[in-house]
Each structure stands twice: as C-alpha cells, then as structure tokens.
Amino acid sequence: MTQAPTPTADTVRRLVRSLLKEGRDGTGGPSVRPVTPERRYTWWIGDRHVLRLAPDREASTRRRRELRLRDLVRPHLPVAVPVSVAHGDWAPGLAYTLDTRVPGGTADEYDVSAVGEADLAGLLGGLRAVPVRPAEALGVPRAAPRSLEALRRMAVHAAERLAAADEFDAARLHQLAPANAARLTAQPGAAVLTHHGLTGAHVVVSADGRVR
Template sequence: MTQAPTPTADTVRRLVRSLLKEGAAGATGAGPDVRPVTDSGGAATWWVGTRHVLRLAPDREAAVRQRRELRLRDLVRPHLSVAVPSSVAHGEWAPGLTFTLDTRMPGGSAREHDVSAVGEADLAGLLSGLREVPVRQAETLGVPRSAARSLESLRRAAARAAQRLAAADEFDAGLMQQLAQPAAVQLAAQRGTAVLVHHGLTGDHLVVGADGRVRGVLGWADTVVGDPAEDIAGLALAVGSPAAVRAATLAGYGARPCLRGLWLARCDSVVRLGEHLAGRSDEPLPLLRTHLRHAWEAILLERVTELREEGADGTDGTDDDML
C-alpha cells in the first residue's frame, strides 16, 4: 500500500489558495497564514487565517469517517441548540484522502473556560438533541452501533489500577469501594436505550465562550449509536461530574444513566492514569490527572440510597438512588 504523503505548510497553502479567493482567511502576498493545530490534531489539522480550520484525513479509514461526519453534521444540526461545524469546502487533498475546510467557531475550549450554569443548560440541550436524532437515519449514513460496555469488567480493571495508583500516591484506592459489584450490575445498560452518542465530548471538542456558554461541539467522526451514558461520562471528564450530572438531569435522564455515566468516567480515569504510569499510554499526565479530579468530584445523587425502577427508556425522573 502506498504511504500517505505528510502534509506540510506548503501543501496546505496550495490547497487553500485553490479554495479561497486572494485576501480571504488572512491571506497575504505570500499566501494564506496557515499553522498546525498541534494541541488537537498535529499535522492533520491546520488553522487557516482567523476564520477557518482545515482538517486532512491522514489515511483511507479516516477519509471514510470524515465523509460520514460531513453528512452526519447536516443530520444533527436541526436537532441541537449548540452549533455544529459547517464546511465551506471539501474534497480530496491526495488520492483517496479527504479534507474539509470548516468555518472556525468563536470561543475557546472547555480546558480554557469553565462552563457556567447557563452553559450546563447548553449541554443539556446537546444531550436531549442527540436523543432526538432518528437512529435509523444515522445508521443509513453509516454510523455504527456500539455495544454498551460492561461496568463490572471496567470496575475490576479500575480496582487493580487503583492499587497501583495508591502505591504511587496518586489515588485513594479505598474510593473504589463505593462501587460494589452488586451496584455495578444494577447500573448495567438498559435494553432499548440506544441513541446517537457523540462519543468524543472532550474538553477540546467543547467550544466555550468567556461567559461560560457552550457555543458549539466539534469532533463528530467517532459518533455511534449506543449507550447515552458514554456522553455523560465524557462530560464528567471534561467539565466535572456535578456539571455533567446536572446537565444530564436537565436533559431528562434519570438516576440510573447518570450514575452509570459517572462510574464509567471514574473507572476510565483510574484505568487510563494507571496505564500511563505503567508506560502503556502517551496521554499527557496533567490531562489524566485533571480527568481523575473531575470524575471523582462528589455529586448529590451519592447521598441517597435507593434506586426506583425507571422506565425502559431510562429517562424518567427519580427521587432516590442506589448509592
């Protein structure tokens, strides 16, 4: 198989020149101002002036996902109260390798700006909007189904990792006792609850204004039809467990999916930090520690002790909980 070319500033500049008129996107006499977005994509993602961002698929698998993403963004846009990226041009930058030139959204990331109470309502609109997207239409576009993860299996992996983190003075392993085996079983995903799941709600993918409002959501390439608790978990890692659970509750999710998302995030944060310390992951250590801190922030639901039976869709409200 022919190796894909490595995009350079000259490659990007020539491509953008063919797409935008002279003087657009911060162009100068030497061509448009382009620079890689090293924090969230390296050589595959480039700022183009102050108004656009160019994303280049580095291989054919990524190209398939990018083509699907462009169609999916059009499908979800009418259902969401937050912005979704818009492509002003798309095509191939090399044989079989696609690109999209998107309008840049104003604002920073959730790493740069805290989400306000009104921003939590924006996140609630995102979660409820995703639930409204017709699953059949998404699957017609090629969005895959993803089976719900076993929380019990994840709990066991996290318990082992917690011991290693405790030995490194990174974590109190006793906290894992809050998720006993019966609770993990009770928080198993419910049948018939699959919805469209963004599956990548990281801090980098949440566009947040200086006022704390969530202005848009990036990164739709990994979207699946599956467990809505995965997006609650992603938000817990990105903005903190209390904000994530409040947003999910505002979106109509009951205690079971909220707690499932919380514990997916907590177990993931422990496992990923353990993998880093064992030398099996190159994720940035400060980010992993932030995720651990966010995931283990206490929430109100943990103060009650009984979980009422919810409806099959897992979205009915409840006054009690199991933890």
C-alpha cells in the same frame, strides 16, 4: 492502507489558495498554522476557518461520513455545528474538509460555566433526539453500552477526591446507589446517537464559559 506524508505549511497554503477567493489576487491569502505542533493534520486558516486533513483512508471515510452526519444532527442541536465550505481530496484517496470556525477554545482552555452545563445538556439531549435509522444508514457504527455501574464507581471515587478538597458534596452521589444505577441501565432496543468521545478537547467553549 495509504499513509500520506505529513502536510507542510506550503501544502496547506496551496490547497487553501485553490479553495478561497482570498489570495487569488496574489496577496498571499490567509495565514495558516497547525492547531498544535502535534496535530499536523488540523490547521487554522486565518481567523474564520479550520482545515482538517485525513491522514489515511479510514479517516477519510469518517470525514466524508461526518459531512452528511452534521446535516442530520444540525436541526436537533441547540449549539452550532460547523459548516463545510469546501471538501474533496488533498492527496489521492485522502479527504479534507474546510470548515467554518466556531469561536472559542477547548474545554481544556476555558472552564464551563453553569449556563454552559445547560448548553452541554442540550447538546446531549439533542443527539438523543436524532433518529437512529438514518444515522446507521450513513455508516455510524453501533457500540455496546458502557457499564453504568463502572461509571458510578468512577464517579464516587472522583466525588470523594473533590470532597476532600472541599469542592463537592460527596453525599449528593448517595442517591445514585448501585440499585438505582441498575434501573438506569440501557434497555434492549433503546439505541441512541452519542458522541462517544466527548472529552474537553472535543468541546468548543467561549471565554464566558458557554458551550458552543
């Protein structure tokens, strides 16, 4: 596996200057900075773009697949899907994509409002509506469904902790009894497209709590 050197600001600046009209006149171009000090392969480019650099060939395969997958899911989703304004290799065999930046922060920075919860439900429902066969043709892997009973037990534990803090009515989870959870288990042949890594860091939320 090819492992690239950690990109520097100069590496990113040279690449961005070759891609954007800004800075080609010698003005220096947009500012560049890593999204976080730990994430040196993802960079903010000015206020309008984000540059994602693949650190190895496996990640490069995912980057290239994602470009095609975005076009597949975009018509089904009620939220914005980033658009790539440029893509290619930033080092031999290692992909990059320069994307439009969706305004907002992560769900770790902003609380999701009630309306934002509806946005998230629309996102999940939209993914479910994406036809599976074209997604598989792009190389999206299949994964076995997670145990709904295990998730139910985790939810009950979380609800009890929230109830103790007077932040949730744990009785609301009584309707999701083990027998009811068993009836909701995924059926054979019922494959759907899922995010499979939907954490707060992967959701863009606006300051007013909308999922973007």
